[in-house]
Amino acid sequence: MAPIFFVSLAFHVKFLPTYTFIFFFIVITLTAILGKTIGYYVGAIVRGKSRDEALIIGLGMNGGGAVEIIIVLIALEYFLINEEIFSALILMAFITTFLTPLFLRMTIPRICKEKVSEFVDYGEKAVEGSYLFIPPYISITPSTTN
Numbered sequence: 001m002a003p004i005f006f007v008s009l010a011f012h013v014k015f016l017p018t019y020t021f022i023f024f025f026i027v028i029t030l031t032a033i034l035g036k037t038i039g040y041y042v043g044a045i046v047r048g049k050s051r052d053e054a055l056i057i058g059l060g061m062n063g064g065g066a067v068e069i070i071i072v073l074i075a076l077e078y079f080l081i082n083e084e085i086f087s088a089l090i091l092m093a094f095i096t097t098f099l100t101p102l103f104l105r106m107t108i109p110r111i112c113k114e115k116v117s118e119f120v121d122y123g124e125k126a127v128e129g130s131y132l133f134i135p136p137y138i139s140i141t142p143s144t145t146n
Helices: 002-009 019-046 051-063 065-077 083-111
Strands: 120-122 125-127
Touching (some): 019 051, 019 083, 051 083, 065 083
16 A cells, blocks of 8 residues: 555646745755754764764664655645645655665764674574674674584
8 A cells, every 4th residue: 555655646746846946845855854863863862872873873764754745745635735845845755765775875884894704693694794783782792503
């Protein structure tokens, strides 16, 4: 059902290349990215995470666009917003969701500088040569049993 829901959104979206639309889209997208990142960053710092962990959490939480899309769709159905604002908000939700893995892909290797060079057994899966983010409170020791 989820793919049908997201495809049905396309019937309501109208991208008008006006200066007002482009300006609103840029402002709302930057506000969403910065607001989510800073908000979750501060929350993670308050909870005792390091600055690097807080940055990863802040960037990672930008991908929660599904809830935004549902709220925006409800607002459109009750005529609280027009189709131009709806289109900009839908585009913002898709862009922030799309950018999240890219932000994480750029940030995690920079923060987690140590590359795992041996097999690390995680039950069913083993990872070789991957960048791993392992919180400091988790200890990984090689298994000595075969």
